[in-house]
Amino acid sequence: MNENIEPQYTEDNIRSLEWQEHIRIRPGMYIGKLGDGSSADDGIYILIKEIIDNSIDEFVMKSGKRIDIKLDEGKISIRDYGRGIPLGKVVDAVSKMNTGGKYDSKAFKKSVGLNGVGTKAVNALSDYFRVRSIREGQLKIAEFSKGLITEDSTITETTEKNGTETTFRPDGTIFTHFKFRKEYIEKMLKNYAYLNPGLKLYFNGEVFYSENGLKDLLTEELEEETLYPIIHLKEEDIEVAITHSDKSQSETYFSFVNGQNTTQGGTHLNAFREAYVKTIREFFNKNFEAADIRKSIIAAVAVKVVEPVFESQTKTKLGSNEMEPGKQTVRTFVIDFMKSKLDNFLHKNPEVADAIQRKIMISERERKELSGIQKLARERAKKVSLHNKKLRDCRQHYSDQKALRKSESTIFITEGDSASGSITKSRDVETQAVFSLKGKPLNCYGMTKKVVYENEEFNLLQAALNIENSLEDLRYNQVVIATDADVDGMHIRLLLITFFLQFFPDLIKNGHLYILSTPLFRVRNKKETRYCYTEEERLKALNDLGKNPEITRFKGLGEISPDEFKHFIGKDIRLEPVVLGKDTTIENLLEFYMGKNTPDRQVFILENLVVEENLLDPKQNMQTAEA
Structure with missing residues (x-):
């Protein structure tokens, strides 16, 4: 057999996909990344948003002042x-491409849902999808599974109010x-309320x-x-609210x-x-630094x-330069609005203008x-970055607009050489970077930002993330703390979370900080291997795999071989987001975790450790920073 013969390219190679097949094979084209729900921009939330967007458009058109959402x-x-x-x-509206009211620009001039593709994507990517439409006392129901229709009911009478x-x-x-x-979901709904x-x-x-x-936001x-x-300023096509914090250092x-x-601006x-x-x-007639x-x-x-x-299907960054095709640019529109409205406001409210000027002078x-110390720290970081043994970088970054997989860009912050070695050998070099800590980082609670420049490790971490002045050029979408599930590992987590809360709280507020979940046990027999993250999973594996399976307890990340580690940081990666509870302030969190209430904190750490004798539900773990 001649192996040099090229494969034939014939009519048989050309395949036409049904609409739902195309969405299911290429979901990223329609909803961005898939994910498992641990990140706010994961696909399951985009599905919710696409449906709510259509309902919001009805409200904007002055039809219906209420939306009910049930989970x-x-x-x-x-x-x-x-x-x-x-x-x-x-049926056509939820299952036929190029069908929808959004193509009539007169009806939906500044629509959220845009061209109606979103609903079809939700249908195709759901194993159960039902739509009920009520108009003038009549009801129509259609059900689907994975985009294929399973029920198409006849129109019946109803007493329900109009809507979908x-x-x-x-x-x-x-x-x-x-x-x-x-x-x-709550954060998404709050934003909808503020905007409507x-x-x-x-x-x-x-x-x-x-x-x-x-x-209100x-x-x-x-x-x-x-x-x-x-300061609250508003016109038909623009609204702004502005103030200055007394303590926060960032924008x-x-x-x-x-x-x-538009989380990416x-x-x-x-x-x-x-x-x-x-x-x-112009108001103060002084050339202050921006x-x-x-x-x-x-x-x-x-x-x-x-x-x-927008620069992606998930619409997180605006790329338009015009307010309306052929008319003024977004930049000119915003500058003209601010020059007029903010300038007027400051003239009418001199006490606010004085407060702003005092803040600028401080x-x-x-600065x-x-x-002086910033200059030295940057020079030091620049020298080290050329031979930075702490950072093993990846090729694609979140700040690179041309990177095809920028949303996947991740940096693992690890403790010690053994853990960082395992992750480094098994990572995807395209999108996964590793930053290795030499030990426990400094407790920076109550310190000023000066310590970020004076402490070499913090300075290098800040430089690696590229967040010195703002999150605008953040290099990694996911910043993942990867420490052992023991007392020392928990302490390092707290110290790192303290660092981010103290100096870069927006990293947490914008959903970029995570804890890596790794399995506690490996249960296997000659035919199958199961990795278990909880006691429940371990018991199920023991039951499923029959008599006398081999059980391994992983006490640290360094014990997991690189060959195995690739399973835990690949497509099945489990990340727990660090989120701020709605009733929890950063100041209270910092005081609890790193203040002087040592006995309370010790009890908290010991209660939340995952230990062999007392395995807890990981949801109760420190992964969510809710005191």
Whole structure:
């Protein structure tokens, strides 16, 4: 047989996919990354968002002021009280590409849901999908599984109010080990409420509602004292809310386009940051440094753009340069608005203008005091980075717009050489980096940012992440603490979380910090190997694998061989997000974990350790930073 013969390329090689097949084979084209629910931008939340976006569009069109959202064991139901899908087009609207009301630009001029592809993606990626449409006393129901219709009912009479109800359960064969986290859904619903004053969203009985839009958002998010009351400015296609923190060192922004939370910013946020600096300089007639003007700012900005262009299907970064095709740019629109509205506000409120000027002068003084040590620290970091043994970098980074897999970019922060060695040998060099700690990091509770530059390890970590001034150029989407599940490992977790809470809280607020879950046991016989993360999984494996299986207890990450480690940091990686509870302030957390209440903290650590004799549900672990 001649191995050099090239394979034939004939008509048989050309394959036409059904619409649902294409979505299921290439889900990333429609919803970004899949994930398991541990990250706020994982696919299961994009599915929810796509359905709610359609309901929001009904509210924007002044049809229905309420949306009901119910979560029950992995199944989500979303009911609006809008006009309902035209009954004769219910099946087509959720299962035919290029079909939907969003193509009529007069009806949906500044739509959130855009072109209606989202609902079809939800249908194709769900093992159960049902849509109910009610219009003028009539009801139409259609059910699907993985995009294929399973029930197409006739139209019946009903007394229900107009609207659409969509119920779905993500397909577990695509979203493996998925779990909805209420914190992420609640945050999404809060944002919808802030952007749509007057709309009530009910989630499992809890109501989300806002009267004052972005002003309410900042009020809710603020943990510390502000230097002046929130500045709230609004026009038809733009709304901003601005204040300055008394304690935070970083810039904090919440940005939105047509109701979409653009977590990575884009042209509108860049324009706002530029416009704020420009307006302040002109108002005071002084050429202040931009960094001094924006230091400690907390702001929210929302714009409405006709036919927005985003840099990814999940719409987290605006790429549009125009407010409307052929008309003024986003930059010009935002600068003109700020120059007019903010300038007027400052003239009418001199006490706010004075507070802003005082803050700028303090920032300028602090910057000059730090400049010497910053320069030395940067030079040191630059020299070390050329031969940085602590960092084994990857090739694709979150800050690289051209990187095809930038959302997968991950850095593992490990303790000691054995653990970092195992991860380094088994990682994906394209998207996974490793930063090795030499021991326990410094407890930086109560210290100033000066320590970040004076402590070599912190300085190198800050440089590796590229977060010195803001998260804008963050190099890794997932920052993962990978420590042993023992007393020392738990302490290192707390010290690292303290570091991020103290100096880079936005890393946690924006959902970038995680704890790596690794198996506690390996249970195997001659035919099969099971890795168990909990006592329940261990008992099930013992039951399933029959008589006398071999049981290995992993006491540290270094005990897991590189060949095995690739299973735990590959496609089945289990990450637990570090999230702030809605009633928990950063100050309270820091005081509890790293303050002087040592006995309370010792009890907390010992109760939450996963030990062989007393295995706890990992949800109770330190993975969520809720005191």
